[in-house]
Amino acid sequence: MPERRSTILHADLDAFYASVEQRDDPRLRGRPVAVGGGVVLAASYEAKRQGVRTAMGGRQARALCPGLIIVRPRFDAYVEASKAVFELFRRTTPQVQGVSIDEAFLDVAGLHRIDVPPLQIGARLRDWVRDEVGLPITVGVARTPFLAKVASRVAKPDGLLLVPPDAEEAFLHPLPLEQLWGVGEITAAKLHAYGLWTAGDVAALPQSVLTGTLGPAAGRHLYAVVHGQTPATVITGRPRGSIGAQRAIGHGPHEDEFVRAALLGLVDRVCRRMRTGHRTARTVVLRLRFEDYTKATRSRSMPQATASGEQIAAAALHLLDSAAPLIRSRGITLVGIALTGLESDEFYQMVLPLDGPDHSGLDAALDGVSARFGTAALRRASLLRTGDGFAAPQLPD
Structure with a gap:
């Protein structure tokens, strides 16, 4: 039987959006x-300790934390910080499974003869992220991705925790x-x-009790979880299945044009990211959250995969x-958009623009401007607030 070792790292940036804001603004x-x-999209640990939580309304958050400072999100800054951190993940090991913009699993089993032990690798990674990116990160080290994830939850914030294979039950x-x-x-x-x-x-409890209480799939999963029987491998090289973005717009009522403008802003952002990754999409998914905290999704598949904004x-x-009708009632x-059914654009089947002009050149031009001058260089006019943008004097005839 092969030796059981704790060689999976779960690295999770702490209060990511809020930490980027605190890094960039010393005040x-x-x-x-x-x-x-x-x-609230994200809260610093100073705010969390006073009860502020993600998805909480701004008014409720201020009531819980009178000194709360609310800042507008800067998604471009978060994407750049994430890219820098993931470069450090890949510097550590090629076996990286991204989970989200701010967390990943790293398999360091192949480094045991050429590097320090996994716990020291985790400590070094935390130093790199702090010194080179300026952000706090928590790392859990365990035999399986599930246990590493739980270890990082327990160690937060800004911590490091090892779960040895012979102490899994005592920990869990x-x-x-x-x-x-x-x-x-x-x-x-x-x-x-x-x-x-x-x-x-x-x-x-026996597994039969859990499956009878929670259903077959959920019961079997929870039984495996509490007995340390979850998979022990990190999955790498799997093509990304979807790409998306969402925007919290607060409590309304909201004008229809405002909601449409918010959605189109998200479409622009997601399409730009998709084209940068040389992908096309076949299905568009709309995500909505309502005043009563219920959610709804709608989806539409297109005849051909496309990268057309x-x-x-x-x-x-x-x-x-x-x-x-749901929105009115x-x-x-919150409004969100996701693109699924992603494919490589290497073999993209172009469609003749028989029903109107071909705007693919416009997409390429907009992407070029964003690449050269930053994604904030262009914005739909409908998304500008009073005082945004610029004014240019008109020349006389």
Whole structure:
């Protein structure tokens, strides 16, 4: 039997958006900061300690934390910081599985004969991220990605924690169920109703009880989780299946044109990222969140995969129009867009523009301007607020 070793790192940037804002503005350091507007997108740990949470309304956040500083999001800055951190991940090992913009799994098993032990690799990675990018990061080290993820949750913020293979149950079983990756509020509440509060409580039950309570798939998964039977490999090289962005627009009411403009701004951003990655998309997904915190999605697939901002914008607006009755009855606080069915543009099948002009040259021109002058150089006029933009004097005839 091969030796069991803790060689998986889960690296997770702490309060990522808020940490970038505190890094870039010294006046925010050590103070409670929330990123967002009407809705909190991210909160610093100074704000979290006073009860501020992601997806909380701005008014409620200020009531909990009177000294809260709310700053508008700067997504370009977050993307650049993420790229810099992922370069450090890849400097550590080629075996990197990105989970989101601010976290990844790293498999360092292949380095055991040529590098320091995994715990020291994690410590070095934290030093690199702090010194070269200026951000705090927490690293969990364990035998499986699941355990490494839980270890980083326990070690936050700005921590480092190793779970040795012979101490997995001692680490895992005392933890509250909410600490387990994949156990959400609904599942936790259902288990609490049966007097189950920790991973150890669940581990004492046979699998049949869990499948009967939670259903076959969820029951088997939770049984595997509490007994350390989750997969032990990091998945790399898998093509990205989707790309998306969302914007919290706060509590309304909102004018229809404002919501449409917000959606089109997201379409521009996502399409630019997709074309930069040399991909095309076949399906457009609209995501909405309402005043009552319920959510809805709508999707539309196109006959051919495309990278055209015009076609994707048209599909997104069609989906928004189809959701208009829900928006009017429930109010809307968040709008998002995702592109799925991604394919390489290497063998992109062009479609003749028989029904109108070909705007692919416009997409290329806009991408070129963004690449040279930054993504903030161009913005739809409908997204400008009073005082934004510039004025140029008209020349006499």
